[in-house]
Amino acid sequence: MSDQAELTVDGKNYTLPIVTGTEGERAIDIARLRSETGLTALDPAFGNTASCESKITYIDGDKGILRYRGIPLEAFAEHPNFVEVAWLLIFGHLPNLTEYESFSKELTENANLDEDMKHHFAGFPRSAPPMAILSAMISTLSCFHPHLFELDGADQFEKAAARLISKIRTLAAYTYRRSRGLPYIYPDPKLPYVSNFLHMMFSEVYGPYLPEPEVRSALNLVLILHADHEQNCSTSTVRMVGSSQANLFASCAAGVSALWGPLHGGANVKVIEMLESIHRGKQTAREYIDAAKDKSSGVKLMGFGHRIYKNFDPRATMLREVSEKLFARLGVDDPLLEIARNLEEIALSDDYFLERKLYPNVDFYSGIILRAIGIPTNMFTVLFAIGRLPGWISHWHEQNSDPAMRISRPRQIYTGNPLSNYVPMEDRI
């Protein structure tokens, strides 16, 4: 196979290098296209643009493969441990015992928020969207830990990463408690990451919440399955913001905002709203599918389709299995699960979805699991953010460790007015 592409423009020939990734994926390197030809590349929504080279996550969307640092996602299912996966993504290898214990210690020591941060929660209306609070409060962390702006050395970076991963679950839990008018529950240093989060969410001042092991395990796996997905919208946002040398907290706060949208992480909320509307009898599953096929309706089958996967999203397959096991263990009988299965069955035997290769994505079953755990619907995307944070941090770090990093700055093709005259106010019609 050739390692060069030929381009002919206005009768002139140019040679562009082809780069090949570990798994054989190939891309034309157009970094010198403009300087050599005077042309740029137009690719709205970046459907054909590799924005960087990365060693973190590999996806084969046609085969439904997802690997973190080379390890298939399925390998984490038996003993799911979110902290281990966070380390793997950020530092590039599975932690040995010393690394794992030291990182866990950092997480434990940094779980508390500065007491003054609590006043900020009180300034939001109780009905405020949790993603708005989360983004604002992650930015606010920059004010309380300014010494972590200038990361001089690996040790400082590890501290900043641990601080953020630890505090995001406290921020999330306090957001929920405040929205319900409940007292804040301090983190318990004896509890591991996920149990501590559940404790801060659901314990009472007069009694601890003791989750079933299956709940802890399911939540660990849900977070792992969300932990990274290469250059998705929020991760690309974190990289874009980070490319201006904005600090880790500011960059991740921007990632939260990008994740909030209903076409990205916000889809997990929309899926439940869709299932609930079918459950309430507003329309049947068949009618919903028909509306999703009708472009003029503005309706989409939420939790279906993906820019990269043109086959089953492996995360959806794993979440479906987890939901079945968890429901059996907890004795939950959620009618929404049946509706989801029914929608999936109808869609996967319909030519519209088959021809376009639209399959369930990660958001299709995640909400059903979070509901069974007791997480309210408006917190689902916050849970996605907790899961995705190690991915954002690892991409920010990978980019900022590259001595060749430049500020990200796409170009455009201007299609507005040609040169026009300024018309004084009194002469305007």
Ligand code: CMC
């Ligand atoms: N329902 C109905 N039609 C759809 C859907 C859907 N969920 N998804 C895609 N299509 C259609 C789309 O209109 C297009 O039709 P046509 O070829 O006739 O114009 C065709 O399928 C191909 O779409 P695409 O180019 O593959 O879609 P995209 O890459 O621009 O968008 C997406 C990807 C995920 C935003 C989109 O599939 C969608 O809106 N899905 C519903 C929202 C959702 O579940 N989002 C979560 C994504 S996974 C987790 C995450 O990233 O956060």
